Amino acid sequence: MIADVVKNESKNEGKLKYGLFLGCNIPFNRPDVEQAMRKIFPALGVEIDDLMGQSCCPTWGTMPSIDIVAWCAVAARNLCLGEEKGIDLMTACNSCYGSLNEARHKMLTNPDILKSVNDILSKIGKKYEGRAKCRHVAWVLYKDVGLERIKESIKYTLDDITIAVQPGCHFLWPSEVYPDKEEDPFNPKVLRELCEVLGAEAPYYSKLVDCCGMGALRSTDPEKSFTLVKEKLECIKEELDADLIVTTCSSCLIQLDDAQERLRKSGKLNFSIPVLHYVQLLALCMGFDPEQVAGISVTPRDEIIDKIINKR
Amino acid sequence: MIEPEEGVPTILNLSEISEREREEEEKVVDIVREFGAENLIYCMQCGSCAAVCPLARVGFEWYNKKLIKALLLGLKEELLDDPTPWACVACNRCTEVCPRRVSPFEVMFAVRRMMVEEFAIPTLAIEGLRALYEYGHAVYMTGREARKKVGLPEKPPSTDSDEKALKDLKTILRNTKLAELGLIPMND
Ligand code: SF4
Ligand code: SF4
Numbered sequence A: 001m002i003a004d005v006v007k008n009e010s011k012n013e014g015k016l017k018y019g020l021f022l023g024c025n026i027p028f029n030r031p032d033v034e035q036a037m038r039k040i041f042p043a044l045g046v047e048i049d050d051l052m053g054q055s056c057c058p059t060w061g062t063m064p065s066i067d068i069v070a071w072c073a074v075a076a077r078n079l080c081l082g083e084e085k086g087i088d089l090m091t092a093c094n095s096c097y098g099s100l101n102e103a104r105h106k107m108l109t110n111p112d113i114l115k116s117v118n119d120i121l122s123k124i125g126k127k128y129e130g131r132a133k134c135r136h137v138a139w140v141l142y143k144d145v146g147l148e149r150i151k152e153s154i155k156y157t158l159d160d161i162t163i164a165v166q167p168g169c170h171f172l173w174p175s176e177v178y179p180d181k182e183e184d185p186f187n188p189k190v191l192r193e194l195c196e197v198l199g200a201e202a203p204y205y206s207k208l209v210d211c212c213g214m215g216a217l218r219s220t221d222p223e224k225s226f227t228l229v230k231e232k233l234e235c236i237k238e239e240l241d242a243d244l245i246v247t248t249c250s251s252c253l254i255q256l257d258d259a260q261e262r263l264r265k266s267g268k269l270n271f272s273i274p275v276l277h278y279v280q281l282l283a284l285c286m287g288f289d290p291e292q293v294a295g296i297s298v299t300p301r302d303e304i305i306d307k308i309i310n311k312r
Numbered sequence B: 001m002i003e004p005e006e007g008v009p010t011i012l013n014l015s016e017i018s019e020r021e022r023e024e025e026e027k028v029v030d031i032v033r034e035f036g037a038e039n040l041i042y043c044m045q046c047g048s049c050a051a052v053c054p055l056a057r058v059g060f061e062w063y064n065k066k067l068i069k070a071l072l073l074g075l076k077e078e079l080l081d082d083p084t085p086w087a088c089v090a091c092n093r094c095t096e097v098c099p100r101r102v103s104p105f106e107v108m109f110a111v112r113r114m115m116v117e118e119f120a121i122p123t124l125a126i127e128g129l130r131a132l133y134e135y136g137h138a139v140y141m142t143g144r145e146a147r148k149k150v151g152l153p154e155k156p157p158s159t160d161s162d163e164k165a166l167k168d169l170k171t172i173l174r175n176t177k178l179a180e181l182g183l184i185p186m187n188d
Helices: A002-007 A031-043 A068-083 A094-109 A111-124 A137-145 A147-153 A190-196 A216-220 A222-240 A250-265 A278-285 A302-310 B014-021 B028-034 B038-042 B048-052 B064-072 B093-097 B104-117 B123-135 B144-149 B163-174 B177-181
Strands: A017-021 A047-049 A088-091 A134-136 A163-166 A244-247 A275-277
Touching: A017 A031, A017 A068, A031 A047, A031 A278, A031 B144, A068 A088, A068 A094, A068 A111, A068 B163, A068 B177, A088 A094, A088 A137, A094 A111, A094 A134, A094 A250, A111 B163, A134 A137, A137 A147, A137 A190, A137 A278, A147 A190, A163 A190, A190 A244, A190 A278, A216 A222, A222 A250, A244 A250, A244 A278, A250 A275, A275 A278, A278 A302, B028 B038, B028 B064, B028 B104, B038 B064, B038 B104, B048 B064, B048 B093, B064 B104, B093 B104, B123 B163, B163 B177
Parallel strands: A017 A047, A017 A088, A088 A134, A163 A244, A244 A275
Antiparallel strands: none
């Protein structure tokens, strides 16, 4: 089966081109993350296709909770949009990354599922061959663009800035389904290296791979969700005294940014650490307009942005 | 039945309840296996999945290992009212560490799928499904102003701005189990 998967890979034929898969949270809640991607990738030599007509991946609380074939069918329509153009998708949302790749893994390892999916897709004149997959923007930056090129492209460096990294669950597990894998998914290095190449410190901390408590957990039981995120934030404060939290997941971004403010308002937290998605941090370092690439947050960011750009 | 020793707190006696429910026609194990948790019978209750599960960490009742034990014992009714499967963040830490390739995540979601059939589905999930069908996105369309503020067009290049694509998505959804369940209105 694995051999089949490899044989089926989309060939990007030397040029770097990806379908920008947006999902729901990024275009509607955090469009500054979308804008950051639209700025940095062309500047780094990566062409973006809009994947016109894309939809929700589908996210966990929707089709995956109803039926496996239904989940895979919605995912496959999205994957087809890339496959028809001979390109892979890329996303900055871990949930999309997880849902699309788990669905693809199911379709590639279970011919019955793929057949049922293609029966459904035939009603709209589509067929999923299993070639197109979804890459994560952090891996595209790390592997395809490369640390050297990132280093050459930045205008501002992050000297004297300590970053607490938050890769997020669906960047790591289940490693079996992902096109790119950390050497040790319980001690991930990619995001740390991506931050270090910008000149920052990005040390290990004991809750680095802990869950932020977003998603289903937060909608089911906000109290329990805030317990998790509070523990994580306190660990970041105590062990690193970080200037900034940087994540590769839009859900973690929203949770760490928004829940932090709620905890402060209810008197449960007495400090503030700004949060950015990695593509936003890179866009800032490359000199793009902070209003456009990092203009939406609940926890204030002005000070850190000022420090990066004006070295105050 | 063996009486617990003095001082041992009364706990939910899973074996006793399972005795009661063994008579049920369709075994719950078979139902959840049908819904995607094929490997649950290989669980050896080692607890690795519970050790890494955020739900177990913050005190949800039926976290992965305990849920699997309950299912293997044949419990069903006790589980239908519990929110735990709907709190699963699908992180798959459990899948990564399970030495028996059970994929406890799949068990959590298979139980969700079983609950859906019994209409034990949270309102928020229904809202998400409705939004997915109506717009192709599972979030409310509130972000237009924010998009303009950061210099983007009001609508993303998704089903939100592509009628044909939205129609295609609806066709797909109408040909899945979602339509059979009748959870949301699914007009053309
Ligand atoms: S890790 Fe696997 S074998 Fe161990 S208790 Fe969990 S499901 Fe069972
Ligand atoms: S996927 Fe669900 S059951 Fe498994 S560790 Fe994550 S939250 Fe727990």
